[in-house]
């Protein structure tokens with residue numbers, strides 16, 4: 001059995017991950033982690049009585065194979081570092097880490113030959129959108145990203161938008177050319193090596209993204225829409241199985257599917 005700890009276990013994604021583990025014949029939930037809970041009785045959260053609930057990283061003293069993290073941007077680096085240092089393979093969905101933080105975690109995991117993944121998006125439509133954008137970036141010199149999320153999202157831009165911009169930049173190998181930027185109201189959006197990113201936060205959205213490429217006399221739009229968080233679980237399940245076989249930390253589900 002693959003023993004799993006879920007960080008952020010009582011959040012929206014944490015709850016989906018608990019069900020995914022329960023529905024998997026080869027996985028077992030051994031613990032939930034959230035420093036904001038005060039009640040450590042698993043049954044309060046509808047969990048089996050054998051599942052441990054922790055609210056301090058330093059109290060986690062049980063054997064586990066996988067650390068699934070759907071917590072908050074300000075905590076995910078420390079959580080992941082803890083998991084790696086304790087030989088628990090990280091499957092990280094939480095957004096908001098910097099490239100420097102991701103690189104540091106990769107170095108730590110790789111030095112221990114520990115499998116793991118940090119994936120900005122576990123949804124098939126988003127992963128394919130990123131792959132297609134990588135291809136299009138070689139043919140179109142200019143692109144912009146529009147991401148649309150629910151109003152409770154803590155970070156901007158989304159991890160998916162940032163990863164898309166990074167893949168586009170890597171595919172081109174150089175910064176995107178810039179146009180005149182007289183924009184006192186900041187309406188041109190954020191900037192990643194010249195790719196502009198526009199972030200919408202509105203009720204009604206779960207998670208959508210459009211990548212729009214512009215060329216002479218034509219545009220190409222690659223668009224994906226998430227209507228239910230359940231869509232992320234196929235990718236999370238696949239990632240859990242995959243990292244059990246890997247001996248390094250992978251950045252992006254698009255690297256392994």
Ligand SMILES: NC(=O)C1=CN([C@@H]2O[C@H](COP(=O)(O)OP(=O)(O)OC[C@H]3O[C@@H](n4cnc5c(N)ncnc54)[C@H](OP(=O)(O)O)[C@@H]3O)[C@@H](O)[C@H]2O)C=CC1
Nearest residue numbers: 008010011012013034036070071075093094095120121122
């Ligand atoms: N990679 C992917 O495919 C996806 C990634 N995400 C990302 O996952 C993250 C969580 O999203 P979502 O579930 O919607 O958010 P929620 O706010 O619903 O859940 C986050 C949970 O984390 C808990 N929490 C707070 N601090 C910590 C901490 N230090 N360690 C562990 N848990 C903590 C919160 O506690 P409390 O409830 O008490 O506040 C909450 O229960 C976000 O960063 C989001 O962007 C989301 C969807 C897909």
Ligand SMILES: O=C(O)C1=N[C@H](C(=O)O)C[C@H](O)C1
Nearest residue numbers: 095120121153158159160207
């Ligand atoms: O906060 C969310 O909801 C999501 N976060 C991830 C991100 O930042 O890209 C993945 C998806 O967009 C949903």
